[in-house]
Amino acid sequence: MTPSRYSGLRQRTRRGFTYLELIASAMLVAIAGMGAMLSWRLAPQAVANKRLTEMSVQLAVSELERLKAVKYQNLSDTTTPNVFYYDKNGGALVSSTGATYLVKSTVLTQDTNGDNLYDSLDLRELTVEVWNPAETQRYEQAQTLLAYGGL
Amino acid sequence: MLRSNQPTNQSSRVASRRGISLVIAQALILAMTLLIVATQLQVIGQLKLTRTEKDYEHALQAAEAGANLYLSQLAVNPSIAAIPDMSVQAFRQAVKNGTITVTRYPAGSEQGYYVGHVGTRGVSVTVVSYGWSHGVARKVKLSARVVSIFDSSTVYALNPSLTAGGLPDASNGNYSWRFSGSARVVGACGSLGRIDYSGNNDFYDGPIYLVGPHARFFNGVAPVVIQSGPDVPDGHSGTGTLASPAVQINPRSVHIPTADEAANTASGSTLGVEYFRSNNNNATGLRYLVKHKTTGAIRELNDPTKPYTVMSGTDYALDGEFSPGPSALSAAGMTANENYYALRAYPGNYFFDRINQQTSNVLVLRSYSDSERVSLGFGSAPVNPNPGMSEAQNIRFWIGHRSGGGDPATGFSYQSYMEYTRYASRFRVYVASSGGVSVSGTNQNPPPPFRVNLLVYNKTPAGDQYGSTTFNSGTYLYGSMIGWQVSQGGSTTTEKELSEATLEDVLSYEVTDWREIE
Numbered sequence: 001m002t003p004s005r006y007s008g009l010r011q012r013t014r015r016g017f018t019y020l021e022l023i024a025s026a027m028l029v030a031i032a033g034m035g036a037m038l039s040w041r042l043a044p045q046a047v048a049n050k051r052l053t054e055m056s057v058q059l060a061v062s063e064l065e066r067l068k069a070v071k072y073q074n075l076s077d078t079t080t081p082n083v084f085y086y087d088k089n090g091g092a093l094v095s096s097t098g099a100t101y102l103v104k105s106t107v108l109t110q111d112t113n114g115d116n117l118y119d120s121l122d123l124r125e126l127t128v129e130v131w132n133p134a135e136t137q138r139y140e141q142a143q144t145l146l147a148y149g150g151l
Numbered sequence: 152m153l154r155s156n157q158p159t160n161q162s163s164r165v166a167s168r169r170g171i172s173l174v175i176a177q178a179l180i181l182a183m184t185l186l187i188v189a190t191q192l193q194v195i196g197q198l199k200l201t202r203t204e205k206d207y208e209h210a211l212q213a214a215e216a217g218a219n220l221y222l223s224q225l226a227v228n229p230s231i232a233a234i235p236d237m238s239v240q241a242f243r244q245a246v247k248n249g250t251i252t253v254t255r256y257p258a259g260s261e262q263g264y265y266v267g268h269v270g271t272r273g274v275s276v277t278v279v280s281y282g283w284s285h286g287v288a289r290k291v292k293l294s295a296r297v298v299s300i301f302d303s304s305t306v307y308a309l310n311p312s313l314t315a316g317g318l319p320d321a322s323n324g325n326y327s328w329r330f331s332g333s334a335r336v337v338g339a340c341g342s343l344g345r346i347d348y349s350g351n352n353d354f355y356d357g358p359i360y361l362v363g364p365h366a367r368f369f370n371g372v373a374p375v376v377i378q379s380g381p382d383v384p385d386g387h388s389g390t391g392t393l394a395s396p397a398v399q400i401n402p403r404s405v406h407i408p409t410a411d412e413a414a415n416t417a418s419g420s421t422l423g424v425e426y427f428r429s430n431n432n433n434a435t436g437l438r439y440l441v442k443h444k445t446t447g448a449i450r451e452l453n454d455p456t457k458p459y460t461v462m463s464g465t466d467y468a469l470d471g472e473f474s475p476g477p478s479a480l481s482a483a484g485m486t487a488n489e490n491y492y493a494l495r496a497y498p499g500n501y502f503f504d505r506i507n508q509q510t511s512n513v514l515v516l517r518s519y520s521d522s523e524r525v526s527l528g529f530g531s532a533p534v535n536p537n538p539g540m541s542e543a544q545n546i547r548f549w550i551g552h553r554s555g556g557g558d559p560a561t562g563f564s565y566q567s568y569m570e571y572t573r574y575a576s577r578f579r580v581y582v583a584s585s586g587g588v589s590v591s592g593t594n595q596n597p598p599p600p601f602r603v604n605l606l607v608y609n610k611t612p613a614g615d616q617y618g619s620t621t622f623n624s625g626t627y628l629y630g631s632m633i634g635w636q637v638s639q640g641g642s643t644t645t646e647k648e649l650s651e652a653t654l655e656d657v658l659s660y661e662v663t664d665w666r667e668i669e
Contacts, residue, residue, distance in 0.1 A: 021177075024177075025176055025177055025180065028177065028180045028181075028184070029180055031184070032180050032183050032184045032187065035184060035187040035188075035191075036183070036187055039187050039190050039191060039194075042191070042194060043190070043194055046194040046195075046197065046198055049198065049201075050197060050198060050201045053201045053202070053205060054201060054204070057204070057205050057208050060208075061208060061212075064212070072403070073401045073402075073403060073405070074399070074400075074401060074402070075402065075403075076402040077402070109403065112223060113227065117406075118403060119403055119404045119405060119406040120403065120404070120405040120406045120658065120659060121223060121226065121227060121406040122223075122403075123219060123220060123223055140205075142208070142209070142212055143212065143216070143256070143257050144212045144213075144215050144216040144219070145215075145216040145217075145219040145220050145256075146219050147219040147220070147222040147223040147659070148223070148226075148405065148658075148659045149222060149295070149298060149659040149660055149661035149662060150218065150219035150222045150223070150662060151215060151218060151219065151293060151662045151665050
């Protein structure tokens with residue numbers, strides 16, 4: 001065996017091993033690439049979901065606080081829900097045009113003591129729902145009770 | 152050879168370098184993968200954090216819901232046990248241990264509250280409420296003080312003024328609150344039905360509450376509300392605050408108990424006002440006052456060797472007792488140098504089926520406890536003769552039904568005076584009688600105030616509501632008046648005074664402060 005033939009054989013052996021490595025590497029690159037692509041798609045979606053959740057909670061809390069500020073004795077029970085529209089930044093809108101959020105709130109007097117009279121002994125239940133404008137997806141529901149003289 | 156050998160050495164080094172490159176490339180890929188995984192974990196972590204934040208909001212809402220529920224329970228249930236004041240961490244642990252059960256709100260959800268009061272419950276109370284949502288807990292602590300039914304308004308008239316068919320009734324007699332003459336009202340006032348008034352009537356400060364769906368003004372026009380001032384109206388002190396808006400629409404009424412319900416709350420019985428027919432201080436707490444003809448000194452007839460009783464055992468009509476005969480007074484210890492002056496009522500509960508106080512009859516209300524005598528400047532006043540009531544401050548008149556025949560009318564005059572004038576709420580009159588109540592005044596300026604809280608409202612066994620009150624002449628009612636129908640005539644004035652905080656006639660607990668506690 002001439003050194004050159006021997007070295008050529010060794011080179012071929014080394015080259016074959018490198019191909020396997022390359023294939024493995026290519027697979028790794030492909031997996032990593034897919035992961036990166038998924039991340040690319042997931043990250044903004046996650047941010048959007050996070051924003052939807054946070055903004056919905058914020059809008060629901062804001063509407064609950066608004067109802068409480070009216071005070072128990074001045075609140076009327078709702079026969080149809082109060083409806084408000086908000087843009088993606090939580091800015092109030094006069095109509096559904098350009099809206100990202102639809103907020104529905106209801107006020108209901110519970111006959112807490114069961115006397116068939118609705119007065120200051122009965123609790124008011126405040127419910128707020130935050131939806132997409134088409135009302136196909138509900139982002140948030142918040143509910144609380146309000147007593148006469150309560151908070 | 153050197154050249155021929157060189158490629159071999161070079162290719163060996165190249166091969167060696169290629170391996171290193173792959174290792175480096177793989178390391179980079181691994182690093183990139185780890186970075187991607189870390190980013191994903193970060194994103195997932197952020198989303199979890201958002202969910203946790205949402206649970207924090209829900210936990211707070213649940214805590215507030217619990218606090219409100221508890222406040223409404225406190226108003227009607229005098230015997231709720233206190234709970235321990237624990238940290239949020241201890242609460243969370245107790246829930247996990249199962250030693251505390253959270254009331255789920257909304258029902259079936261994974262959130263809810265645990266609420267109660269801590270410490271001693273009195274006219275003020277401290278409430279702690281724990282909110283729970285998916286393992287997240289929050290705690291709010293609030294202070295609340297009691298509000299009386301008599302704090303809601305100066306005059307609160309309950310008749311919705313409807314026909315039998317449930318329609319608004321314009322007939323003259325079916326009013327809720329009627330003003331005539333030059334009658335006026337100072338402070339918050341309200342009605343569930345029709346308010347009749349004319350241009351000669353004045354409404355000061357306001358607001359006027361139109362409560363519920365049937366409240367209205369007779370002509371559909373709200374009166375002008377003006378600001379009170381010193382001696383505007385006559386007898387008024389200080390300057391009032393003009394409400395804005397002056398007329399307010401309240402969809403829901405405050406809960407006003409009937410006289411019988413108020414009696415049940417006070418007595419713990421189910422007999423209504425009738426309970427006080429056999430549980431009263433009539434025999435001991437009413438005393439005669441006489442006045443020295445020369446010096447004008449007033450003293451009470453309380454010589455222990457000359458005992459007397461103002462009301463006989465089966466007589467529940469307080470009428471002739473206002474002007475007792477000379478022989479009865481002499482037997483009770485009045486001397487020849489004295490004249491009869493007044494009837495004094497001590498703190499306690501009194502039952503009558505009628506009161507007929509003429510304008511010449513004087514009723515003196517000793518509205519302070521024995522221990523307050525010195526500090527209030529009544530150091531030489533006798534002790535309260537009612538057994539076990541030395542620390543009582545309140546005088547309660549319960550007007551019930553007559554045993555036989557129809558209920559007679561009850562009348563008070565402006566000559567009902569409090570010895571200690573600070574709290575009108577220390578004198579309360581609850582009227583279950585269907586005879587109605589009238590209050591007669593006098594045309595002096597400033598008008599003497601009749602300090603009282605009046606509840607003239609009751610129901611028949613069939614559920615029919617009644618209770619009419621009429622103010623005449625220059626009556627100046629200072630305190631509060633709640634009734635089914637109220638008529639103010641002449642130059643009468645009604646002015647609101649906030650009642651002293653007590654656990655009687657509780658309307659609600661009002662939050663005065665709240666904060667979140669860790």
